[in-house]
Amino acid sequence: xxxxxxxxxxxxxxxxxxxxxxxxxxxxxxxxxxxxxxxxxxxxxxxxxxxxxxxxxxxxxxxxxxxxxxxxxxxxxxxxxxxxxxx
Amino acid sequence: xxxxxxxxxxxxxxxxxxxxxxxxxxxxxxxxxxxxxxxxxxxxxxxxxxxxxxxxxxxxxxxxxxxxxxxxxxxxxxxxxxxxxxxxxxxxxxxxxxxxxxxxxxxxxxxxxxxxxxxxxxxxxxxxxxxxxxxxxxxxxxxxxxxxxxxxxxxxxxxxxxxxxxxxxxxxxxxxxxxxxxxxxxxxxxxxxxxxxxxxxxxxxxxxxxxxxxxxxxxxxxxxxxxxxxxxxxxxxxxxxxxxxxxxxxxxxxxxxxxxxxxxxxxxxxxxxxxxxxxxxxxxxxxxxxxxxx
Numbered sequence: 001x002x003x004x005x006x007x008x009x010x011x012x013x014x015x016x017x018x019x020x021x022x023x024x025x026x027x028x029x030x031x032x033x034x035x036x037x038x039x040x041x042x043x044x045x046x047x048x049x050x051x052x053x054x055x056x057x058x059x060x061x062x063x064x065x066x067x068x069x070x071x072x073x074x075x076x077x078x079x080x081x082x083x084x085x086x087x
Numbered sequence: 088x089x090x091x092x093x094x095x096x097x098x099x100x101x102x103x104x105x106x107x108x109x110x111x112x113x114x115x116x117x118x119x120x121x122x123x124x125x126x127x128x129x130x131x132x133x134x135x136x137x138x139x140x141x142x143x144x145x146x147x148x149x150x151x152x153x154x155x156x157x158x159x160x161x162x163x164x165x166x167x168x169x170x171x172x173x174x175x176x177x178x179x180x181x182x183x184x185x186x187x188x189x190x191x192x193x194x195x196x197x198x199x200x201x202x203x204x205x206x207x208x209x210x211x212x213x214x215x216x217x218x219x220x221x222x223x224x225x226x227x228x229x230x231x232x233x234x235x236x237x238x239x240x241x242x243x244x245x246x247x248x249x250x251x252x253x254x255x256x257x258x259x260x261x262x263x264x265x266x267x268x269x270x271x272x273x274x275x276x277x278x279x280x281x282x283x284x285x286x287x288x289x290x291x292x293x294x295x296x297x298x299x300x301x302x303x304x305x306x307x308x309x310x311x312x313x314x315x316x317x318x319x320x321x322x323x324x325x326x327x328x329x330x331x332x333x334x335x336x337x338x339x340x341x342x343x344x345x346x347x348x349x350x351x352x353x354x355x356x357x358x359x360x361x362x363x364x365x366x367x368x369x370x371x372x373x374x375x376x377x378x379x380x381x
Contacts, residue, residue, distance in 0.1 A: 038371065039307075040305070040307060041307060041308065041367075041370065042307055042308055042309060042367040042370065042371075043304050043305075043307045043308075043309050043310065043367075044301070044304030044305030044306055044307035044309065044310040045305035045306060045307065046303060046304050046305035047304045047305065047307060049303075065234070066234050066236075068156075069156075069157065069158065069230055069233075069234060070158065070230070070309050070367075071151075071309075071367060071368050072151045072152040072153070072156060072158065072368060073152075073153055073156065074151060074153075074368075075151060075367075075368040075369075075371055075372070078371040078372045079371040081371075082371050
């Protein structure tokens with residue numbers, strides 16, 4: 001149960017982009033880089049500026065509404081999978 | 088560049104290459120023989136293929152959104168606009184064929200279809216398609232505004248829009264001259280066709296607003312999709328202006344023939360716009376490989 005709860009917490013942090021000790025982990029960095037790549041590719045290279053004022057604050061939670069509105073729920077689901085799972 | 092977009096512009100380039108050869112022949116000989124043949128057969132085929140491609144791509148984009156998603160309605164109207172352009176191209180080509188065959192009471196085309204096929208086609212492919220597109224673009228602008236993507240108009244945009252409005256008022260004043268008693272009352276089709284210019288003006292304002300938003304988000308597949316609509320609308324406006332210039336007798340004979348080529352570019356731009364959107368929607372499911380740093 002503890003393991004599951006830890007996993008849920010970790011995924012929720014990755015989703016919202018919140019940092020544990022104020023420092024981004026390698027996992028946070030990887031997810032943000034993937035997300036920025038997809039934002040740039042699908043919407044535009046300045047799309048992150050529409051989502052938030054600071055690049056460090058770009059997360060799946062902040063970008064999902066914009067991406068869902070213009071790409072649709074199904075495409076966004078696939079995109080989230082790619083952002084979280086691609087190595 | 089998405090595969091469909093590459094194909095659309097490849098076909099367009101081949102089509103223009105044939106058109107250039109035919110135009111050169113016209114310039115050298117002064118004969119309309121091959122030019123008429125090109126516009127009647129290859130040109131019609133190009134319009135039909137481009138509008139069918141646009142319709143299917145727009146319909147595919149529509150099906151990527153669920154019924155409660157706001158962009159579904161936008162793509163429904165874009166698909167309807169494409170369908171209207173296809174119907175118009177079919178009706179106009181049928182009218183051309185009917186005109187090219189000898190008049191006979193036994194001719195199937197002469198019996199089945201009404202005489203003003205081309206005018207009905209112009210209404211469907213003109214004002215009706217423009218209304219559908221204007222509804223779709225309004226929807227897109229509303230969504231862009233909701234997400235803070237939309238930008239206001241700049242001074243140059245206002246000057247451009249002012250110029251368009253001035254031209255439209257000029258056109259309205261000219262139309263008013265022909266409403267007097269010496270002239271016969273206008274037909275309903277003619278009255279509907281008068282709406283083309285105001286609708287095109289509205290589409291231009293929407294296109295400029297969308298273009299501003301695209302500049303804000305930078306170059307991506309979605310911004311390229313809306314950028315293509317801007318190009319298509321501006322090209323349509325150029326085509327419309329050329330019709331006006333021809334009507335006013337401002338262009339020489341070789342230039343008149345050259346203006347007919349504008350419409351192929353507009354058709355290709357209209358067809359490639361949904362191809363960009365579809366590529367953005369399908370990309371996360373297709374693309375495999377290592378993600379590069381942005």
